[in-house]
Amino acid sequence: MSGGVYGxxxxxxxxxxxxxxxxxxxxxxxxxxxxxxxxxVGVLDDLEAAMDTDGCGGGxxxxxxxxxxxxxxxxxxxxxxxxxxxxxxxxxxxxxxxWDIFEKVMDYVYxxxxxxESNLHxxxxxxxxxxxxxxxxxxxxxxxxxxxxxxxxxxxxPVLSAFANGRSTALILDSGATQTSAVPVCDGxxxxxCIVKSPLAGDFVAAECKKLMEEMGIEIVAPYTxxxxxxxADGQPPKWKKKENLxxxxxxxxxxxxxxxxxxxxxxxxxxxxxxDQGQTDSMPTKLYEFPHGYNHDFGSERFKVCEGLFDPSFIxxxxxxxxxxxxxxxxxxIGMCDIDIRPSLYGSVICVGGNTLLEGFTDRxxxxxxxxxxxxxxxxxxxxxxxxxRRFSSWIGGSILASLGAFQQMWxxxxxxxxxGKQSVERKCP
Amino acid sequence: MSAWDAYxxxxxxHGLQICGIFDLxxxxxxxxxxxxxxxxxxxxxxxxxxxxxxxxxxxxxxVKYTVIQVSPNSVTAKCRNAPCDAxxxxxxxxxxKTCVVLGGISGATERSATxxxxxxxxxxxxxxx
Numbered sequence: 001m002s003g004g005v006y007g008x009x010x011x012x013x014x015x016x017x018x019x020x021x022x023x024x025x026x027x028x029x030x031x032x033x034x035x036x037x038x039x040x041v042g043v044l045d046d047l048e049a050a051m052d053t054d055g056c057g058g059g060x061x062x063x064x065x066x067x068x069x070x071x072x073x074x075x076x077x078x079x080x081x082x083x084x085x086x087x088x089x090x091x092x093x094x095x096x097x098x099w100d101i102f103e104k105v106m107d108y109v110y111x112x113x114x115x116x117e118s119n120l121h122x123x124x125x126x127x128x129x130x131x132x133x134x135x136x137x138x139x140x141x142x143x144x145x146x147x148x149x150x151x152x153x154x155x156x157x158p159v160l161s162a163f164a165n166g167r168s169t170a171l172i173l174d175s176g177a178t179q180t181s182a183v184p185v186c187d188g189x190x191x192x193x194c195i196v197k198s199p200l201a202g203d204f205v206a207a208e209c210k211k212l213m214e215e216m217g218i219e220i221v222a223p224y225t226x227x228x229x230x231x232x233a234d235g236q237p238p239k240w241k242k243k244e245n246l247x248x249x250x251x252x253x254x255x256x257x258x259x260x261x262x263x264x265x266x267x268x269x270x271x272x273x274x275x276x277d278q279g280q281t282d283s284m285p286t287k288l289y290e291f292p293h294g295y296n297h298d299f300g301s302e303r304f305k306v307c308e309g310l311f312d313p314s315f316i317x318x319x320x321x322x323x324x325x326x327x328x329x330x331x332x333x334x335i336g337m338c339d340i341d342i343r344p345s346l347y348g349s350v351i352c353v354g355g356n357t358l359l360e361g362f363t364d365r366x367x368x369x370x371x372x373x374x375x376x377x378x379x380x381x382x383x384x385x386x387x388x389x390x391r392r393f394s395s396w397i398g399g400s401i402l403a404s405l406g407a408f409q410q411m412w413x414x415x416x417x418x419x420x421x422g423k424q425s426v427e428r429k430c431p
Numbered sequence: 432m433s434a435w436d437a438y439x440x441x442x443x444x445h446g447l448q449i450c451g452i453f454d455l456x457x458x459x460x461x462x463x464x465x466x467x468x469x470x471x472x473x474x475x476x477x478x479x480x481x482x483x484x485x486x487x488x489x490x491x492x493x494v495k496y497t498v499i500q501v502s503p504n505s506v507t508a509k510c511r512n513a514p515c516d517a518x519x520x521x522x523x524x525x526x527x528k529t530c531v532v533l534g535g536i537s538g539a540t541e542r543s544a545t546x547x548x549x550x551x552x553x554x555x556x557x558x559x560x
Contacts, residue, residue: 192501431507
């Protein structure tokens with residue numbers, strides 16, 4: 001029952017990082033993933049397969065068996081409008097929910113991005129800090145039984161993000177697409193009782209942008225519907241022609257509209273340095289944005305209002321805004337739940353990762369909010385990697401670093417250990 | 432008590448550097464020679480697991496351990512401030528019906544501690560302890 005040392009320098013490990021916006025995959029030792037695939041897939045009923053199966057003969061048909069589904073994975077296939085194609089995600093709360101779709105995506109990644117057999121490479125997979133025991137066991141079972149990986153390891157996202165930034169003790173503020181979480185990492189271990197989550201993240205900003213557009217009377221036209229358009233002057237009504245014969249599902253349309261809103265948020269939205277003040281933001285320069293259908297407009301103080309809710313939830317108009325925590329609050333409450341001895345080291349390394357943190361002015365505002373919440377004697381340092389790929393892929397990069405370390409090679413759970421110990425062996429060995 | 436000593440030898444053979452089996456009040460059934468812990472500290476660990484909270488953290492021989500993970504029947508904790516690096520154990524404690532198994536490793540293979548202690552606990556639970 002010894003741990004055993006697996007592998008050496010030659011065998012390349014693959015690193016998978018599953019997030020609610022995209023799925024990253026690549027080889028350990030490299031500095032960026034080979035593939036970034038959206039975690040939404042197109043689902044189509046496979047009518048040809050359905051016609052081949054025999055009828056059930058009396059009784060109610062079992063829908064799961066009769067209707068086979070075809071999955072369209074990756075940007076090229078799923079963003080093309082197809083009749084009756086629903087877009088859905090296989091994740092829920094950051095954890096895999098629909099295992100069929102997950103297996104199809106893994107097959108796709110192995111054949112198109114990794115371009116190799118799964119049984120040749122040890123696999124390191126990232127997981128959210130709040131993952132449950134049953135999901136881990138099921139994941140290990142699929143990886144060992146279906147993909148026959150020679151060795152496997154699961155590591156929590158915040159730990160990998162900390163490693164990617166050169167630290168083993170830090171507070172990771174991960175603001176992604178669906179949620180923001182503050183997780184303290186101590187000596188490479190997540191302290192699971194002190195995790196604080198908030199739903200205010202990328203999707204929230206996109207929803208606020210949508211409300212702004214509705215208030216301003218701007219129609220969000222997704223690029224797939226546009227047949228032709230003409231250039232118009234600033235503020236003039238747009239002139240464009242719609243494509244004929246488009247027949248798409250609501251989920252597809254909503255996804256494409258969200259795409260436009262995310263692009264708007266990334267280019268125009270800015271976080272103000274101080275809590276929102278109409279007079280101050282009016283004096284800031286405006287930004288011009290051109291929509292897919294040709295309409296262009298200068299945005300002034302609206303672009304600061306949209307994301308103010310991230311830092312000051314009382315700003316959100318609907319009820320329930322007061323009970324949520326802003327970014328500064330999330331960090332402070334997470335550190336507040338920890339042992340008093342480690343708080344200085346956590347405040348001294350607050351690492352911002354995740355796509356949503358790329359909003360202009362995010363880190364400055366966070367710095368200001370946190371210094372207001374802490375004692376003057378506490379040394380506060382907010383670390384934010386400068387390049388966008390380092391922030392979006394920080395857990396993948398951490399995994400790439402970890403899997404290529406010599407000291408890590410004895411920590412893998414090998415197939416032999418799995419066969420002897422059962423599916424709990426991964427769950428137990430990977431804290 | 433010699434029957435229990437065989438367990439300790441077994442645990443050490445699997446790689447645990449400090450290990451022991453104690454009853455739920457902290458009295459020792461068997462433990463390895465280097466493992467210094469008081470009965471009160473073990474009793475605190477047991478009550479902490481039962482109430483799922485450790486307001487004062489975990490102490491072994493006066494050294495403070497930071498709690499990493501609490502499960503219904505076990506707790507994992509890591510030592511950050513030991514006199515020397517070799518004593519910075521990753522400690523895992525697992526509750527059986529009438530006893531508690533403690534084990535720790537420090538160094539590169541420290542993560543195996545959780546697995547080994549859980550396996551011993553499974554065996555004891557199956558033998559009705």
